[in-house]
Amino acid sequence: MIMIARALLSVSDKTGLVEFALALAERGVELLSTGGTAKALRDAGLKVIEVADHTGSPEILDGRVKTLHPKVHGGLLGRRDVADHVVQMQEHGIGNIDLVVVNLYPFEATVARGADWDETIENIDIGGPAMIRSAAKNHDHVTVVVEPADYKDVLADLSAHGGATTLGLRRRLAAKAYARTAAYDAAISGWFAKQLDDTFPERLSLAGARAAMLRYGENPHQSAALYVTGEKRPGVATAKQLQGKELSYNNLNDTDAAFELVAEFDPAEGPAVVIVKHANPCGVATGETLLDAWDKALMCDPVSAFGGIVAVNSTLDKETAEAISRIFTEVIVAPEADEDARAVLAAKKNLRLLVTGGLPDPKAPGLVAKTLAGALLVQTRDTLGADSARFEVKTKRSPAEQEIADLEFAVKVAKHVKSNTIVFAKNGATVGIGAGQMSRVDSARIAFRKAQDAAKAAGLEEPLTKGSVAASDAFFPFADGLDVLVEAGATAVAQPGGSIRDGEVIAAADAAGLAMVFTGERHFRH
Incomplete structure (x- = not known):
């Protein structure tokens, strides 16, 4: 158990701050603070000691240096169970800091609103991460809080233990603290990489915030969770x-x-x-x-x-x-x-x-x-889409206007089907899809069979692949896959091209009266 006698509060997100500080003050905790945090606490009627008064050193360099001081970091890093540490702290007039409450300059939000280079750089926090890391390292003696959501847990611990926190809580909060500084650094390094147009930097830092614990993974014996990365892309993660x-x-x-x-x-x-x-x-x-x-x-x-x-x-x-x-x-x-x-x-x-x-x-x-x-x-x-302007006709017959529209449609769909892929389309709708087969000819057969099954279910005399077009996510290595498309009744085909047997496949298309276009773009999806 570590009694909380002195706390340092310096936050950009002031959600719940005053209520938390009032609860600390009621327990006789001395409050240290800086800048806007100190003002918010004073405005609420709380007694606050400025960090500059505590250290005897004023804020300098436009506030860039205010907590980077031995009386702050010594108070955080000093071990109370090591006699030499205790003596040195006494010699240098360094008092213990038992609780640190810090959330960082809003770097991610600054980037998200499109701030310029200089403003973004100024929103890289230095003192905050340093205090968080110092407190977290010395969690045997110091409690560190990086999110307002954890205020209630700290207050509950203090209430349950006469103004002290438990080692279990301090360890959990220390782990969260290091995860936060790691994510913060990842955001900064990612921003720099983007500014420098460095898609694949030498070291790639990725960070995610857990959005949900899931019941299980792909199967019941697997555990799983959902993490969000902060990418501004509408989708299931942010829905x-x-x-x-x-x-x-x-x-x-x-x-x-x-x-x-x-x-x-x-x-x-x-x-x-x-x-x-x-x-x-x-x-x-x-x-x-x-x-x-x-x-x-x-x-x-x-x-x-x-x-x-x-x-x-x-x-x-x-x-x-x-x-x-x-x-x-x-x-x-x-x-x-x-x-x-x-x-x-x-x-x-x-x-x-x-x-x-x-x-x-x-x-x-x-x-x-x-x-x-x-x-x-x-x-x-x-990010490549289907564009008929890039289609290159390879057969004697060119596709008709409706065939071109359906070929564009089919290529868009094929991009999102597991390889190997064959997609039949007609009048802006899929009429047969073959996915994820080791052989392209098997994908074609499955797509045709599904079309036959759908026609039977709908009471049709023939499958909708009759008079359809087809798209393949990659080239036809042999003409056998094309033969299945002909059997299914397709009249036009889109494929990337690039096989050593392209000539053989084009000849087979000509023999069947098919129109064939090369897209020049493969869309494997594994």
Whole structure:
């Protein structure tokens, strides 16, 4: 147990500060403070000693140097159980500081609002992290608080132990303190790297704040948590959940996949709907209305849509909500949902409804990472979109206008399907998707078979792949994959090209009367 007799408070976030300081003062704790914090406490009627008076050294260099002093850091780092430390502190007139309450200059917020270089540099805190680290190192004797949310725990400890804190609390707060300074330094180094256009610096610092503990990971025997990085990108991590059960690890992963894909379709060009199952789309469509897009997306693979994730690119309306609610759906994510739609879905107590306030920019740069054993594998986000202006016709027949539009659509979808990928599309909707196969010809066969199954379920005489177009995420290594597309009834194909057998594949397309374009852009997704 360590009695709290003297506390140093220096905070930029003054949430709960006065109430906390009043509780300390009622226990007879001496309060040291600086600048705006001292003023806030005095304005509340509290007795405060300025750090400059405590150290006998004035603030200098426009406040850059005020707490960097032996009477501050000696009071934090001195060990009360080491006789030599006690003697030296007495010789130099250094008193113990038992509690430090510091939150840092708002560097992250300064960057977020687009401040210039000089203002951003001035918001790099030096004294604050130094005090936090000193106090945390000496947590056997000093309590350190870096977040207002922890005030209540400190006060509860003091109440329970006659004005003292426990070692258990001090260790927990010390761990949090070092995590905070690490995240702060990561934000600073990340900002410098961005200013210097250094996408992959020699040392990469990443930080995240835990947003939620999850029930479990991909499987019940795995534990999991959600951390947010602070990237200003609308999505599942920052969405507002309006209703439904807690989101699971798989829900979060699948919803992110769905929302990133639906963002490929500009709402100014019309409504779009994406249905995802196990991180792969099983139905994607655009339409005259959101309900029209939903109907077309569902027709692609109504079996897989059961228990899926639905993402829309515009405000969810009542009619679409009613249609979606007719099948079991895990999550619906939208930029917004109108009151009528919310009322409809309220009857589905377990269905999660998320609103994000906007769509992520599919062309915005950023980094994505995955873990390897002892390593991080980091790459830039795939920001290439489908643009028919870059299509290069390779066959005798050029695609017609509608085929070009559908090829663009199919390439956008293929970018978000696990490799190997084949996507059939017709009239702004997927009509067959083959995902994640070791062989491209198997992906083509699966896409065709799913189209046949969907046609049978809809009572159609032939699959919708008849007269469709197809897109492949990478080149055809042989003509056998193309043969399946021909069998399915596709009339035009988009692929990156680049195989040593491109000539053979183009010849097969010509022989079948297909139009083929090369995009020059591969979209592997593993």
